[in-house]
Amino acid sequence: MMTNLKPGPDVNRRITLAAHPNGLPVASDFHLVTEPVPRPGEGQVLLRTHFLSLDPYMRNLMDRIGPGYAPPVPLGGTMPGGTVSRVVDSRHPNYRPGDLVIANAGWQDYSVSDGNDLLAVADMARPSLALGALGMPGFTAHVGLLDIGQPKAGETVVVAAATGAVGAMVGQIAKLKGARVVGIAGGDYKCRQAVDDLGFDACVDRHAPLFGEQLAAACPAGVDVYFENVGGDVLSAVLPLLNSGARMPLCGFVAHYNDSAASSPGANQLPQFLAAILQKRVRVQGFIILDYYGERFDEFRREMGEWVNHGKVKAVEHVVHGLLNAPAALSDLLQGRHSGKVVVRLEA
Amino acid sequence: MMTNLKPGPDVNRRITLAAHPNGLPVASDFHLVTEPVPRPGEGQVLLRTHFLSLDPYMRNLMDRIGPGYAPPVPLGGTMPGGTVSRVVDSRHPNYRPGDLVIANAGWQDYSVSDGNDLLAVADMARPSLALGALGMPGFTAHVGLLDIGQPKAGETVVVAAATGAVGAMVGQIAKLKGARVVGIAGGDYKCRQAVDDLGFDACVDRHAPLFGEQLAAACPAGVDVYFENVGGDVLSAVLPLLNSGARMPLCGFVAHYNDSAASSPGANQLPQFLAAILQKRVRVQGFIILDYYGERFDEFRREMGEWVNHGKVKAVEHVVHGLLNAPAALSDLLQGRHSGKVVVRLEA
Numbered sequence: 001m002m003t004n005l006k007p008g009p010d011v012n013r014r015i016t017l018a019a020h021p022n023g024l025p026v027a028s029d030f031h032l033v034t035e036p037v038p039r040p041g042e043g044q045v046l047l048r049t050h051f052l053s054l055d056p057y058m059r060n061l062m063d064r065i066g067p068g069y070a071p072p073v074p075l076g077g078t079m080p081g082g083t084v085s086r087v088v089d090s091r092h093p094n095y096r097p098g099d100l101v102i103a104n105a106g107w108q109d110y111s112v113s114d115g116n117d118l119l120a121v122a123d124m125a126r127p128s129l130a131l132g133a134l135g136m137p138g139f140t141a142h143v144g145l146l147d148i149g150q151p152k153a154g155e156t157v158v159v160a161a162a163t164g165a166v167g168a169m170v171g172q173i174a175k176l177k178g179a180r181v182v183g184i185a186g187g188d189y190k191c192r193q194a195v196d197d198l199g200f201d202a203c204v205d206r207h208a209p210l211f212g213e214q215l216a217a218a219c220p221a222g223v224d225v226y227f228e229n230v231g232g233d234v235l236s237a238v239l240p241l242l243n244s245g246a247r248m249p250l251c252g253f254v255a256h257y258n259d260s261a262a263s264s265p266g267a268n269q270l271p272q273f274l275a276a277i278l279q280k281r282v283r284v285q286g287f288i289i290l291d292y293y294g295e296r297f298d299e300f301r302r303e304m305g306e307w308v309n310h311g312k313v314k315a316v317e318h319v320v321h322g323l324l325n326a327p328a329a330l331s332d333l334l335q336g337r338h339s340g341k342v343v344v345r346l347e348a
Numbered sequence: 349m350m351t352n353l354k355p356g357p358d359v360n361r362r363i364t365l366a367a368h369p370n371g372l373p374v375a376s377d378f379h380l381v382t383e384p385v386p387r388p389g390e391g392q393v394l395l396r397t398h399f400l401s402l403d404p405y406m407r408n409l410m411d412r413i414g415p416g417y418a419p420p421v422p423l424g425g426t427m428p429g430g431t432v433s434r435v436v437d438s439r440h441p442n443y444r445p446g447d448l449v450i451a452n453a454g455w456q457d458y459s460v461s462d463g464n465d466l467l468a469v470a471d472m473a474r475p476s477l478a479l480g481a482l483g484m485p486g487f488t489a490h491v492g493l494l495d496i497g498q499p500k501a502g503e504t505v506v507v508a509a510a511t512g513a514v515g516a517m518v519g520q521i522a523k524l525k526g527a528r529v530v531g532i533a534g535g536d537y538k539c540r541q542a543v544d545d546l547g548f549d550a551c552v553d554r555h556a557p558l559f560g561e562q563l564a565a566a567c568p569a570g571v572d573v574y575f576e577n578v579g580g581d582v583l584s585a586v587l588p589l590l591n592s593g594a595r596m597p598l599c600g601f602v603a604h605y606n607d608s609a610a611s612s613p614g615a616n617q618l619p620q621f622l623a624a625i626l627q628k629r630v631r632v633q634g635f636i637i638l639d640y641y642g643e644r645f646d647e648f649r650r651e652m653g654e655w656v657n658h659g660k661v662k663a664v665e666h667v668v669h670g671l672l673n674a675p676a677a678l679s680d681l682l683q684g685r686h687s688g689k690v691v692v693r694l695e696a
Binding site for chain 1: 415416599615617618619621623625626628632633634639
């Protein structure tokens with residue numbers, strides 16, 4: 001990374017895509033650009049980024065060929081991302097300096113918007129929650145679990161990446177709906193966090209030598225809903241436990257994000273997967289949360305807002321300080337090194 | 349195969365499982381038993397088999413470990429199968445000699461039933477249709493396409509194994525619902541049959557060197573419903589063509605029936621499959637037709653009966669003559685050597 005201007009109040013720093021990563025992103029895949037802070041045109045606002053959301057989907061957008069649901073980042077393009085931003089200058093009739101908004105400013109200090117992609121939010125004690133429990137990850141959990149997974153009281157819900165931004169929400173919502181909730185996480189620390197802090201009934205360490213057996217033991221009545229967002233060996237362990245009529249909302253599969261596109265390692269697992277889907281009459285439903293904002297976001301915000309305010313859902317966050325730490329934090333995130341929602345707090 | 353009694357009116361021949369097949373079933377996996385015709389006890393009927401249905405699922409039941417939705421055939425057990433049978437002796441109040449019934453007599457001349465698994469059928473010009481267009485394969489097509497696939501007029505439906513017992517019905521029903529129907533079949537002869545006889549809009553030979561390109565050309569508006577019952581390379585070719593929100597009813601995958609259980613050949617295709625499901629928001633729904641008889645069979649029989657009677661749906665059959673030809677016919681069926689519903693007509 002290289003810098004041209006010294007940091008200061010007139011300087012915008014932005015991080016761009018320098019190269020398509022080969023597997024995990026590394027420092028040389030990113031480039032730091034410094035430039036004068038842009039000026040808003042007529043009908044535009046100037047935003048200062050306060051919090052930047054880091055999410056697994058960002059890795060997908062760094063490949064030469066994008067994932068299909070969103071355009072890939074071009075080389076030299078600013079890394080994208082949801083932000084909590086504050087209006088610092090406005091030539092837009094609906095926004096005034098000081099307003100707090102959810103924006104798509106990406107990895108930079110300042111951004112300009114015509115207002116169409118902004119969502120005004122009331123000042124909150126923890127504005128970063130608008131990127132986590134009350135934002136896209138929470139919304140993903142809410143739609144995926146309730147609309148697609150449809151757990152009934154007493155059913156068993158298995159949540160992969162149990163302490164991740166989405167998984168932690170899925171498990172807590174499932175508990176509120178009366179389900180037995182079994183998490184899967186990497187390492188003993190996260191597993192204890194899922195049970196002790198988040199209230200899961202059980203959590204199994206996917207690195208344990210007897211992971212499959214332990215998962216089976218934790219699900220004595222089988223699995224009715226598997227909230228799939230990791231793939232790989234975790235999926236293989238869940239498949240034989242699925243009950244007839246199980247539901248599998250599918251919103252991502254981090255285990256494969258860093259595979260090279262041409263080939264994936266190991267034996268062909270597709271036949272066994274299809275066999276399980278057929279024999280257990282499973283419904284697998286892929287969904288992209290962007291599709292649901294129009295019809296479902298208000299309901300989610302109302303319900304989840306109450307749950308968070310009343311302490312029924314805990315919003316776990318991992319806060320990284322400073323824009324320049326975003327690249328390493330994304331790599332850590334993709335390796336499952338953090339619990340909860342990962343946000344970058346930009347320098348004030 | 350070995351025979352102990354000479355064939356005759358007092359002798360029942362039945363074909364049993366002699367060994368679990370290694371891949372495709374071969375003659376030595378079967379055993380012929382001859383024995384006296386059984387006598388019905390109080391409350392039972394004696395049935396003479398007229399037609400025996402051959403179906404891909406039979407291969408699954410021949411493995412040591414069954415598919416889960418039905419128990420495997422034990423070594424020495426009679427090969428199972430749906431039949432059109434006639435009552436020849438009755439000690440059951442509801443059945444009289446001469447009645448025609450759908451039964452589960454399996455691969456044998458005579459069988460005894462307590463009536464619980466029998467379905468009385470009116471004498472028909474073609475009673476074997478009760479095993480095909482008006483039986484399980486037609487029912488599988490009707491439920492899978494209409495309840496799960498839910499094609500809208502103008503959408504594109506792709507049907508693998510297009511001239512098979514299920515596929516031929518799926519394509520014809522989809523046409524009646526106003527869809528564009530593209531078949532996939534093995535070889536030019538079957539493809540012409542799908543278009544010329546069954547009325548598909550197009551059909552692509554899966555053995556063609558440019559199969560993937562030809563399939564894409566036949567689906568210029570993408571694929572909205574993929575009636576999946578073969579798996580393997582056909583599935584791989586369909587995946588990139590799926591439209592957002594596509595549906596994939598999954599009722600079988602013949603391509604893998606003969607794989608050994610431990611490993612499947614080739615690279616791991618599961619990651620690409622999951623990626624497509626996610627990015628295209630696909631709904632994959634496995635179903636076992638046995639689950640639907642209670643609630644849906646009458647509606648199916650009424651509607652499909654009308655379509656067949658009025659010539660709107662053609663019932664294509666391949667009739668094999670003689671019980672002793674059943675083993676070879678099953679092997680042929682698993683290799684896709686026949687078109688339409690394969691039935692064995694037993695000696696009168």
